[in-house]
Amino acid sequence: MEHTTLPLTHIPNVRADAAVEPGRLGHSTVLASPGVRVVVLTFEAGFTLKKHSAPKILLMQALDGSLRVTAGGQVTDLVPGALLRLDAGLEHEVEALEESRLMLTLIG
Template sequence: MEHPTLPVTHIVNVRADAAVEPGRLGHSTVLSSPGVRVVVLTFEADFILKQHSAPKILLMQALDGCLRVTAGGQVTDLVPGALLRLDAGLEHEVEALEESRLMLTLIG
């Protein structure tokens, strides 16, 4: 898996342990090292992660599917290839418009 004590960390497939499970939000930590943590969340279609916040800067990237993110009065449909950054502490909600996997990078 990961080797945070090495100067280079290579994760071959961030999706490897991120299967979509019906009825629940899947959560898999891909990388954890000083100042950064990468997590993959899995959503079945129509799952809503209700409004919440994170204490760190968030980078959000859809690995597959389509996710609607509501944050700061703005609604963004997040699709593969797009990147969304949220300030630390900003309340947000995530809705899976279809079966999806979301990679979160928490910085700080």
């Protein structure tokens, strides 16, 4: 995990420590800096992260695979190249439609 207060941080591969592990949600923090934290979650196909919320603004990006995010009464299929932003405290659920890695950026 990279903890930094430097003016520039380069992480060459956010997926490096994010292997999918059968039967469990993988979690690796790739960057922690004042005001922002970046986490990569790994999901096996069919895994559902039940309804929960985050205390900060949340940006979600699929690094690979396909995920279905239910939040605020809306269902969004998240695939690589897409970006989803959630307000702080918004309850959401994430389902892996296939083996997937999800990058979360928590801001605030």
